[in-house]
Structure formats: C-alpha cells, structure tokens
Amino acid sequence: MSTQEAVEIGEELRELVGDVASELWERPELGLEEHESARLLSEALEEEGFSVERGVAGLPTAFVAEYGSGEPVIGVLGEYDALPEMSQTVAARKEPVESGAPGHGCGHDLFAAGSLGGAIGAKRAIEEAGIEGTVRFFGTPAEELGVGKVYMARDGLFDDLSAAISWHPGWLASATRGSCLAVDSLHVTFEGTASHAAAVPEAGRSALDALHLLDTGIEFMREHVPDSARLHYAVTGGGGAPNVVPAEASGLYYVRAESREEVGRLTAWIEEAAEGAAMMTQTEATVDLVNSMHELLPNETLADRVEEAMASVGSVGFDEEDHAFAAELQSTLDPETVETAVAAAGLEEEVEEGLRGTALADEPVRTEGDEGVGSYSTDVGDVSWVVPTAQFRAPTWPVGTPAHSWQAVAAGGDFGRQAAVYAARVIATTAIDLLADPETLAAAREEFEERRGEREYETAMTGAPPADRSELPY
Numbered sequence: 001m002s003t004q005e006a007v008e009i010g011e012e013l014r015e016l017v018g019d020v021a022s023e024l025w026e027r028p029e030l031g032l033e034e035h036e037s038a039r040l041l042s043e044a045l046e047e048e049g050f051s052v053e054r055g056v057a058g059l060p061t062a063f064v065a066e067y068g069s070g071e072p073v074i075g076v077l078g079e080y081d082a083l084p085e086m087s088q089t090v091a092a093r094k095e096p097v098e099s100g101a102p103g104h105g106c107g108h109d110l111f112a113a114g115s116l117g118g119a120i121g122a123k124r125a126i127e128e129a130g131i132e133g134t135v136r137f138f139g140t141p142a143e144e145l146g147v148g149k150v151y152m153a154r155d156g157l158f159d160d161l162s163a164a165i166s167w168h169p170g171w172l173a174s175a176t177r178g179s180c181l182a183v184d185s186l187h188v189t190f191e192g193t194a195s196h197a198a199a200v201p202e203a204g205r206s207a208l209d210a211l212h213l214l215d216t217g218i219e220f221m222r223e224h225v226p227d228s229a230r231l232h233y234a235v236t237g238g239g240g241a242p243n244v245v246p247a248e249a250s251g252l253y254y255v256r257a258e259s260r261e262e263v264g265r266l267t268a269w270i271e272e273a274a275e276g277a278a279m280m281t282q283t284e285a286t287v288d289l290v291n292s293m294h295e296l297l298p299n300e301t302l303a304d305r306v307e308e309a310m311a312s313v314g315s316v317g318f319d320e321e322d323h324a325f326a327a328e329l330q331s332t333l334d335p336e337t338v339e340t341a342v343a344a345a346g347l348e349e350e351v352e353e354g355l356r357g358t359a360l361a362d363e364p365v366r367t368e369g370d371e372g373v374g375s376y377s378t379d380v381g382d383v384s385w386v387v388p389t390a391q392f393r394a395p396t397w398p399v400g401t402p403a404h405s406w407q408a409v410a411a412g413g414d415f416g417r418q419a420a421v422y423a424a425r426v427i428a429t430t431a432i433d434l435l436a437d438p439e440t441l442a443a444a445r446e447e448f449e450e451r452r453g454e455r456e457y458e459t460a461m462t463g464a465p466p467a468d469r470s471e472l473p474y
C-alpha cells in the first residue's frame with residue numbers, strides 16, 4: 001500500500017473537469033480539426049497559471065502547457081479527437097444527435113478533461129506543499145489517425161521528461177501492464193491504362209486487377225506471419241464503370257505485429273507483393289506510408305505506483321442513477337460481447353466473477369504480472385519508447401462495452417464524467433508521488449533502459465505532418 005495520500009480535488013476542479021468534458025462531448029471534432037477543443041483546454045490551463053506553447057511539432061492543434069520549474073518533469077498526456085459518424089444522444093438506444101456527425105466513441109473528451117484535471121490537481125498540490133519540479137500537459141491531437149504523438153516524439157517534445165502519465169477510458173479501473181501491437185498504415189495505388197472494356201480490352205491495363213492480386217497475395221501471407229500479427233485492408237478506389245478498364249485503384253492496409261521490427265518485415269513483404277502485382281498486370285504501384293506507430297513499452301515500476309494511487313483514491317464514486325443508466329446501456333449489448341470482454345481481461349477468477357452481473361465497476365482492480373499483448377495500437381506507444389510511461393484505464397463505460405460503440409458515446413455524456421474526475425485524482429496522486437520520489441523515478445528509468453535495450457527510438461515518419469485531413473487517404 002502507498003504511504004502517499006490521495007490528492008483531493010475540490011468541488012470547483014471537479015466542476016471544471018465535468019464542464020470541459022461536457023463541452024468537448026457536445027462539440028466533437030475530428031483529428032487535425034480539433035481547434036476549439038485545443039483552445040478550450042489550453043485556455044483553461046493558461047488561466048490556472050500554466051505557460052502554453054501552441055502549434056508544436058508542426059501540428060496546429062497540438063500544444064504543451066507547463067507549470068513549475070526544474071526536475072523532475074512529469075508529463076500528462078491528453079487526447080481530444082472524435083470519430084466520424086459516431087454522433088449519439090445520452091439514451092439507451094441508438095439515436096444520433098445529428099445523423100452522420102462525429103461523436104466521442106473512444107471517450108477522448110473524458111481523456112482530455114481527466115488529464116486536464118490531473119495536471120491542475122498536481123499543480124495545486126505542488127503550490128501548496130512547495131514541491132520542486134515541473135508538471136507538463138501535452139495536448140496530443142489526432143490519435144485516431146495515428147498522427148499526433150508520433151510527430152511530437154520525433155521532434156523531441158518528450159525527451160526531457162522524467163516520466164509520462166497517460167490513461168484511457170474503458171470499463172475497469174486498473175493499471176496497464178501489458179503491451180499492444182505496433183502498426184504501419186500503407187496506402188497503395190496502382191496506375192494502369194483505361195480503355196473500352198469490351199471494344200478494345202487489349203489496349204487497357206487494369207489497376208483493379210493489380211489490387212485484387214495484392215489482396216490475394218496478402219491472404220496467402222497470413223499463413224506465414226506470427227499468430228498475433230494482423231493484416232487488414234479496405235478498397236479506397238476501384239474504378240467507376242465496368243465498361244471502362246480501371247486506370248486507377250487504391251487500398252488502405254494496416255499491418256500490425258508485436259514489435260516494430262516485425263511490422264517492418266511485414267511492410268517490406270507487402271511492398272514486394274505490390275511490385276509483384278504491378279508486374280503481373282503491367283501497371284505501376286506506389287506505396288505510401290501513412291502512419292507508423294510503436295508497440296507500448298510497459299513499465300511495471302510505474303504501474304505499481306499507479307495502482308497504489310488508485311488504492312489511495314478508492315472507489316470511483318458512482319451513484320444509484322449512474323448504476324441504473326449503466327445497466328440500461330449494458331442490456332443493449334450482446335451478452336456474449338460482455339462475457340468475452342470480461343473473460344479476456346486477464347483478471348483473477350474472483351474479480352472476474354464479481355464483474356459478471358455488474359454494470360459499473362466502481363472499485364479499482366489490482367493487476368499482477370505481465371498482461372500480455374493487446375491487439376490494439378496507440379501512438380502512446382511512441383511516447384513509451386522515449387520516456388518511462390505509466391498508463392491506466394478508468395471505468396467510463398458499462399462493463400464489457402466495446403470502444404467505438406454508440407453505448408460508449410452515450411455513457412461519456414453521462415456517468416463517464418464521474419470516471420474522468422476519478423482519472424484526474426489518480427493522475428494528480430501519481431504525479432505528486434513521483435515528484436517527491438526520485439528513487440522510484442530512477443527505478444522506472446532503469447526498467448525502461450533495460451526493456452528498450454539497444455533499440456533507440458526512431459520513427460519511419462520522416463516527412464512533415466499532414467496539414468489537414470484532406471492530405472490523408474481516410
């Protein structure tokens with residue numbers, strides 16, 4: 001158990017977290033378009049006495065806010081981009097606020113508000129106790145596009161941190177100990193020759209044929225990649241009319257595997273397959289790397305501290321209404337979806353059993369040992385290769401709720417805000433704990449160096465970040 005006392009968050013800061021979460025939820029903005037969200041967050045930090053630098057790493061909606069001076073320097077990460085077509089009211093049935101509009105399906109509204117509250121809570125505790133050190137809030141945009149933190153890490157923005165703290169909305173309060181998959185996104189375009197498909201087919205060369213051959217090649221690759229690797233694709237262009245030989249065809253490919261090195265090998269294989277498909281069809285292939293993210297480098301030392309902070313903070317504090325609405329929302333999910341999620345969470349049997357029949361997991365859960373590798377990807381991975389990074393989840397959604405679901409959006413507009421306040425307290429408590437504990441920071445650094453070994457952080461994203469969404473193929 002921690003000797004550290006949980007940082008209290010006063011009524012007014014609770015309100016600020018709730019208000020910021022509401023405003024972000026009500027005005028969801030897509031990645032690279034989060035101008036109002038970034039403004040709201042950076043202004044709130046400025047008002048609190050943080051100094052703010054906007055438009056960092058060539059990203060107009062990225063910013064860094066800082067308070068305090070000298071070492072240690074604790075970074076708090078915040079995300080605030082929404083997802084397309086996820087608009088949803090606070091109701092236990094699928095009902096968009098505006099059909100086709102974006103919504104916070106991944107809870108990044110709560111992510112930002114909780115992290116903001118955590119950074120401000122830590123700042124106030126520093127002030128009161130006269131603690132040495134610096135707290136820095138990183139406004140990291142476009143996570144859903146895999147764009148923000150990669151360029152920020154590449155530009156060295158996390159280099160002088162002693163530790164970073166991040167979290168993510170979910171359905172359980174627990175420290176994250178596992179890793180996730182690294183990913184490359186490739187946009188492949190084939191150029192052929194248009195011709196009348198019936199009258200003069202011999203004059204045409206089909207780009208769509210090349211795309212089919214590449215996809216077929218990828219299906220055959222599957223047998224020869226590691227079990228945990230994931231290859232998936234979508235056709236983004238395939239011609240317009242059957243009587244015209246398609247002169248252009250394109251697809252978007254995600255390549256995921258447990259390590260950056262493995263992803264690199266698979267990406268190189270797909271590039272060769274694209275060349276092969278082009279040769280077979282006498283077309284030209286162009287392969288563009290759209291984004292590239294690292295797997296998470298876990299840090300047990302920091303996970304232990306987060307867990308202790310969670311134990312000090314205690315339960316999330318949901319009330320009866322929260323539980324009732326969560327139960328209503330949960331009842332709209334397929335029971336098998338819920339059961340699969342609970343069974344796959346890697347929990348002790350007793351904890352797992354306790355979660356069955358529960359709509360809201362109010363109490364933090366202790367995790368032990370290596371959690372393994374989750375089959376998701378995040379640009380927090382890149383940060384974790386530069387600085388020891390602590391991570392946790394907080395229950396913003398009913399037990400078993402998948403991210404990117406309408407239920408997640410509905411919960412975010414309601415009791416999710418209580419979980420954001422909880423996240424703020426866990427972040428502030430962890431930050432204050434670490435600022436006053438150079439030994440733990442040194443141990444976290446040592447573990448980080450050991451896990452990273454000789455592999456210095458390097459990203460394949462060498463060009464300028466996209467200026468806006470129109471530069472991306474999705």
Ligand SMILES: [Zn+2]
Pocket residue numbers: 106107108143168
């Ligand atoms: Zn997310």
